[in-house]
Amino acid sequence: xxxxxxxxxxxxxxxxxxxxxxxxxxxxxxxxxxxxxxxxxxxxxxxxxxxxxxxxxxxxxxxxxxxxxxxxxxxxxxxxxxxxxxxxxxxxxxxxxxxxxxxxxxxxxxxxxxxxxxxxxxxxxxxxxxxxxxxxxxxxxxxxxxxxxxxxxxxxxxxxxxxxxxxxxxxxxxxxxxxxxxxxxxxxxxxxxxxxxxxxxxxxxxxxxxxxxxxxxxxxxxxxxxxxxxxxxxxxxxxxxxxxxxxxxxxxxxxxx
Amino acid sequence: xxxxxxxxxxxxxxxxxxxxxxxxxxxxxxxxxxxxxxxxxxxxxxxxxxxxxxxxxxxxxxxxxxxxxxxxxxxxxxxxxxxxxxxxxxxxxxxxxxxxxxxxxxxxxxxxxxxxxxxxxxxxxxxxxxxxxxxxxxxxxxxxxxxxxxxxxxxxxxxxxxxxxxxxxxxxxxxxxxxxxxxxxxxxxxxxxxxxxxxxxxxxxxxxxxxxxxxxxxxxxxxxxxxxxxxxxxxxxxxxxxxxxxxxxxxxxxxxxxxxxxxxxxxxxxxxxxxxxxxxxxxxxxxxxxxxxxxxxxxxxxxxxxxxxxxxxxxxxxxxxxxxxxxxxxxxxxxxxxxxxxxxxxxxxxxxxxxxxxxxxxxxxxxxxxxxxxxxxxxxxxxxxxxxxxxxxxxxxxxxxxxxxxxxxxxxxxxxxxxxxxxxxxxxxxxxxxxxxxxxxxxxxxxxxxxxxxxxxxxxxxxxxxxxxxxxxxxxxxxxxxxxxxxxxxxxxxxxxxxxxxxxxxxxxxxxxxxxxxxxxxxxxxxxxxxxxxxxxxxxxxxxxxxxxxxxxxxxxxxxxxxxxxxxxxxxxxxxxxxxxxxxxxxxxxxxxxx
Numbered sequence: 001x002x003x004x005x006x007x008x009x010x011x012x013x014x015x016x017x018x019x020x021x022x023x024x025x026x027x028x029x030x031x032x033x034x035x036x037x038x039x040x041x042x043x044x045x046x047x048x049x050x051x052x053x054x055x056x057x058x059x060x061x062x063x064x065x066x067x068x069x070x071x072x073x074x075x076x077x078x079x080x081x082x083x084x085x086x087x088x089x090x091x092x093x094x095x096x097x098x099x100x101x102x103x104x105x106x107x108x109x110x111x112x113x114x115x116x117x118x119x120x121x122x123x124x125x126x127x128x129x130x131x132x133x134x135x136x137x138x139x140x141x142x143x144x145x146x147x148x149x150x151x152x153x154x155x156x157x158x159x160x161x162x163x164x165x166x167x168x169x170x171x172x173x174x175x176x177x178x179x180x181x182x183x184x185x186x187x188x189x190x191x192x193x194x195x196x197x198x199x200x201x202x203x204x205x206x207x208x209x210x211x212x213x214x215x216x217x218x219x220x221x222x223x224x225x226x227x228x229x230x231x232x233x234x235x236x237x238x239x240x241x242x243x244x245x246x247x248x249x250x251x252x253x254x255x256x257x
Numbered sequence: 258x259x260x261x262x263x264x265x266x267x268x269x270x271x272x273x274x275x276x277x278x279x280x281x282x283x284x285x286x287x288x289x290x291x292x293x294x295x296x297x298x299x300x301x302x303x304x305x306x307x308x309x310x311x312x313x314x315x316x317x318x319x320x321x322x323x324x325x326x327x328x329x330x331x332x333x334x335x336x337x338x339x340x341x342x343x344x345x346x347x348x349x350x351x352x353x354x355x356x357x358x359x360x361x362x363x364x365x366x367x368x369x370x371x372x373x374x375x376x377x378x379x380x381x382x383x384x385x386x387x388x389x390x391x392x393x394x395x396x397x398x399x400x401x402x403x404x405x406x407x408x409x410x411x412x413x414x415x416x417x418x419x420x421x422x423x424x425x426x427x428x429x430x431x432x433x434x435x436x437x438x439x440x441x442x443x444x445x446x447x448x449x450x451x452x453x454x455x456x457x458x459x460x461x462x463x464x465x466x467x468x469x470x471x472x473x474x475x476x477x478x479x480x481x482x483x484x485x486x487x488x489x490x491x492x493x494x495x496x497x498x499x500x501x502x503x504x505x506x507x508x509x510x511x512x513x514x515x516x517x518x519x520x521x522x523x524x525x526x527x528x529x530x531x532x533x534x535x536x537x538x539x540x541x542x543x544x545x546x547x548x549x550x551x552x553x554x555x556x557x558x559x560x561x562x563x564x565x566x567x568x569x570x571x572x573x574x575x576x577x578x579x580x581x582x583x584x585x586x587x588x589x590x591x592x593x594x595x596x597x598x599x600x601x602x603x604x605x606x607x608x609x610x611x612x613x614x615x616x617x618x619x620x621x622x623x624x625x626x627x628x629x630x631x632x633x634x635x636x637x638x639x640x641x642x643x644x645x646x647x648x649x650x651x652x653x654x655x656x657x658x659x660x661x662x663x664x665x666x667x668x669x670x671x672x673x674x675x676x677x678x679x680x681x682x683x684x685x686x687x688x689x690x691x692x693x694x695x696x697x698x699x700x701x702x703x704x705x706x707x708x709x710x711x712x713x714x715x716x717x718x719x720x721x722x723x724x725x726x727x728x729x730x731x732x733x734x735x736x737x738x739x740x741x742x743x744x745x746x747x748x749x750x751x752x753x754x755x756x757x758x759x760x761x762x763x764x765x766x767x768x769x770x771x772x773x774x775x776x777x778x779x780x781x782x783x784x785x786x787x788x789x790x791x792x793x794x795x796x797x798x799x800x801x802x803x804x805x806x807x808x809x810x811x812x813x814x815x816x817x818x819x820x821x822x823x824x825x826x827x828x829x830x831x832x833x834x835x836x837x838x839x840x841x842x843x844x845x846x847x848x849x850x851x852x
Contacts, residue, residue, distance in 0.1 A: 005638050005646075008719070012650050016730065023734040028759065030670075030737055031752050037666075045667050045737075052657040059653050062628055067646060072568070072635035079828030079835065080633025084573035084626070092625040093576075093618070100614040103664060108607055110666040115603035131429070174520050175423040176533060178598065178673060182739035182752050185670045189599045191533050192422060193516020196600050209752045213673040213741050215416045217423060217430040218342035221745040 006068035013060035017053070034204040034229070035184040040110045042185070048103065114186075118199045121167040127158070129170070129177035129190040132219035134158070134210060140243055145169075151242045159238050162205050162229040170196040178214035181227060189214055202229040284393075286385035287811060291392050292371030293704060296697075298395065299363040306354035307771050312339060312347045314728075318757075318764035320746045342431050344745035345414040349432070352417030353402065353440065356551070357447045360689055362395065364554040365454055365489070368696055369482045371704065373458055375802035375809065376479050378467025378818040383460040391453035398446035401439045410434035416743065418544070421514035421536050425506045426526065441504050448497045455489040458482055467801070469820030473578070474839070476800055476824045477571065480578055481557025484585045488546045488553075491589070496543035499536060506531075537599055541592035549588045551685060553581055555692035556623060559648045562695050563630045564825045565798045566642035568835050571825040572629030573622075580619030587616040597668045606665050613663040620656050624649065635828075635835075639796070640714030644695030647722050648688050655683030658733065673743075676736025682729045694721070694777070701781075702795045706807040707788030713780045720773035727766035731759055797836045800824045804840050 001007075023029055030042055069075065124145055126137040136158050140149030160166055170179050170190050177190040179198070188198045210225030230238060285291060312331045315324045316339045328337025331347070339347070370388065374381055382388045405412040414432025415424035423429045424437050462475070462483045475483075502513040512519075512528035514536045519526040564571040571577065593601060593609035627649045636642065658680040662668050671677065694717075701709045740753050747753045794803040801820065805813050818840050826837040831844060 005643060008722070009646060009650055012654075012726070015726075016654070019730060019734060023737075026759075027755055028734050028738055031739055041666050041670050044664060045661065045670070048661055048664060048667060052660055056653060056657055059624065059628065060650060063631070063646070063650055063653075066628060066631040066634075067636060070567070070631060070634045070636050072637045075635055077633070079569050079635050081570065081828045081830060082572065082633065083570050083825075084576065084629065088625075088629065089573055089576045089622070093622055096621045097615070097618050100617055100660075101611070103660065104611045104614040107610065107664045107666050111603065111607060111610070114666055114669065115606070175426070175429050176420055180673075180739070180741070182670075187598050187669050187672055191516075191600045192519055193529075193532070194534070194600050209750045211739070211741055211750060211752075215345065215348075215420070215423065215743045218340075218345060218414070220345065220743060221341055221747065222749070224750060 010064040031182045038185040122164045124167045126169045130173035132223040134225040156225040158227040161235040167199045176214045177216045180211040180213035183208040288382045295366030302358040309351040314764040314767040318761040341745040360551045379465035380812040391450045394450040398443040401443035405436045405439035408435040412436045413440035455486040458486040467818040474823045477560035478557035481554040492543045492546040499539035541595045545592040546588045555689040558692045558696040559645045562641045562645035566637045567634030568827045569634035573626040580622045583619040610665045641695040641699035643718045644691045648692045651687035674736040675732040675740045679732030702791030709784040717776045724766045724770035
């Protein structure tokens with residue numbers, strides 16, 4: 001087939017764009033977003049996606065056009081004996097440089113908000129990653145963390161009040177982990193010996209996945225948790241229930257050998 | 258032809274009398290034989306790395322189902338079922354083999370060794386003994402990594418990045434027993450080998466160019482190799498030092514990478530006072546430049562092939578050289594972009610974001626210049642050319658997807674997901690490996706004196722090109738959904754349950770991709786013995802290497818090469834042919850000086 005190769009290369013932009021166009025119809029896309037910074041991150045993602053998508057379509061189409069037009073079998077023109085063009089080099093240096101710099105600067109505000117300037121925090125709890133479980137510590141009735149009435153849960157279920165700014169203190173009990181909430185677009189590596197923190201506001205009630213995103217050993221795949229966002233009154237009831245449960249819990253002390 | 262060979266041997270009398278089989282083909286000092294030794298070794302490891310990838314793809318398509326055929330090899334004890342610790346070993350060793358035993362040594366070791374003296378007009382490397390050692394130092398690495406599969410606990414399981422404490426604390430994972438020690442020693446030997454090669458390449462390129470071969474008449478392949486050698490010389494010592502620090506943490510109880518009060522299996526470790534992030538900084542200080550070590554020579558190869566088969570000068574030679582240098586310079590100050598969510602100071606994250614965005618610029622300039630090279634040419638669709646064009650097409654994807662990761666807020670979400678897996682496979686497999694295939698098809702006639710079969714080459718190209726896109730392109734949308742890498746069974750998360758059918762499609766494409774490489778293997782070995790004779794310059798190319806006999810004898814050239822011009826003067830009005838070899842004297846001007 002004439003021009004078979006150029007059409008093969010033309011498939012790249014066509015199917016490349018088609019994949020992204022049809023993926024949402026198969027329910028494969030950014031997961032449901034329930035947080036404030038999730039919206040920022042998604043819009044930045046889409047901004048870069050459209051920008052790079054446009055560059056992708058243009059460059060791949062130019063590649064297709066050249067490969068089609070300058071096919072040695074059909075191109076009757078003599079070869080263009082050119083070693084380059086100073087003007088063109090300037091154009092395709094300056095325009096991408098400005099664009100790239102713009103992308104970098106455009107992102108900084110969001111980065112600072114997510115990582116550097118915490119909003120007023122209304123609720124704090126602690127997460128500990130250990131092979132292969134997430135443990136959670138909540139402030140007890142005195143509403144203060146690291147006191148005697150703290151509630152410690154090891155069932156991998158994190159309960160949080162909805163629509164409140166939450167600060168999570170994250171530590172590791174052994175190796176590296178990464179605390180990843182896909183639906184809130186937050187992720188933080190958990191490093192032993194370092195106190196990490198993250199803040200977010202969950203805006204929808206319900207249960208969502210907690211994923212470990214840093215290789216932590218053979219059981220990495222099953223280091224799964226769930227986060228549940230509850231309305232404040234239900235949340236207080238839940239925590240009171242935990243507190244009561246913990247106070248009546250009998251600790252079996254293993255016999256010393 | 259026969260007289261030529263005789264002359265070469267006579268000129269190289271000192272080598273000729275030692276031509277027993279062992280000296281000629283095993284402990285050879287000849288850069289071409291050493292290059293071929295690297296080529297064969299790396300191609301064997303390439304198939305090993307590919308088989309490991311098949312295990313990964315099987316598990317992602319059919320989690321916990323016994324793997325047919327290959328399962329007996331990869332997971333014999335479990336009856337072919339891939340256990341979770343086995344899976345983490347597969348991802349670790351797939352990356353380790355592909356990076357340290359395939360891409361780095363096939364570019365620098367195989368192509369670098371074979372091509373540098375031929376393309377600059379030298380009779381061999383500056384230090385042939387060092388060159389031979391650089392190959393033989395790969396063997397301890399082959400042996401150490403190869404044997405690590407059979408020790409207790411299996412091969413390393415800490416990821417190819419080998420992040421402590423997982424890799425340091427022996428109780429943390431089965432692979433952190435002896436497997437990890439062997440891994441560290443193996444990588445150190447690869448480093449020694451690369452270092453020997455890099456010093457040799459730099460010396461040779463600076464000192465041994467033929468008369469008239471100025472730096473700005475060097476082919477882009479040699480520029481790629483030169484800058485790569487420079488990067489290795491400056492970055493490798495850091496990895497070697499860090500490797501020894503980790504080894505000492507493991508064996509002598511130091512605590513460079515273990516924090517105070519580190520725990521393992523609920524018992525406190527006796528050491529501490531270190532910092533796990535220190536390893537990440539040191540590791541990426543090498544491994545980020547290493548990304549360019551795995552790309553720059555491939556870019557050079559592609560530039561040469563594109564110009565040859567577009568029958569047109571390379572567009573913007575000097576901007577191409579400057580952008581390679583720019584990549585090398587910036588390459589040293591972007592390592593932090595691997596650590597945006599590691600807990601590193603977020604201020605640093607901003608700095609690294611800017612430098613990372615800027616390093617996309619030289620790559621963009623190179624891409625535009627490749628397109629400029631095709632513009633107005635007379636393209637010949639030979640197999641090497643198809644691979645080179647596909648490099649450009651795929652590198653656009655790999656380059657653009659990198660911008661997402663460079664943007665720090667977006668990276669928070671896609672870090673350690675399949676988005677990054679898509680990105681680096683587009684750069685390393687779909688781009689670099691395609692350039693390697695192109696390079697093999699292109700220089701095969703020079704290596705063995707025979708042509709590879711072009712029709713089967715095109716079948717191989719088409720299958721590889723289509724299938725690899727089926728494997729790697731959907732990884733972008735997997736990553737968009739947050740699908741994490743290195744998970745043995747991601748489907749028990751509610752968020753990722755619906756991704757199983759897509760993964761099965763990708764896995765089947767991967768199995769077919771692997772199978773279609775058989776065409777290449779048969780073509781490669783068949784052509785080596787039965788291919789049509791090539792002659793010196795089968796592609797009518799300008800490069801100096803095409804003026805030497807195919808295959809070149811000891812000492813490479815049967816005449817003293819004198820260089821009159823750069824390697825890309827295709828379609829020059831000064832000559833009647835459409836190519837203008839670097840050694841062909843200009844028509845009118847009589848030869849007054851030998852410069």
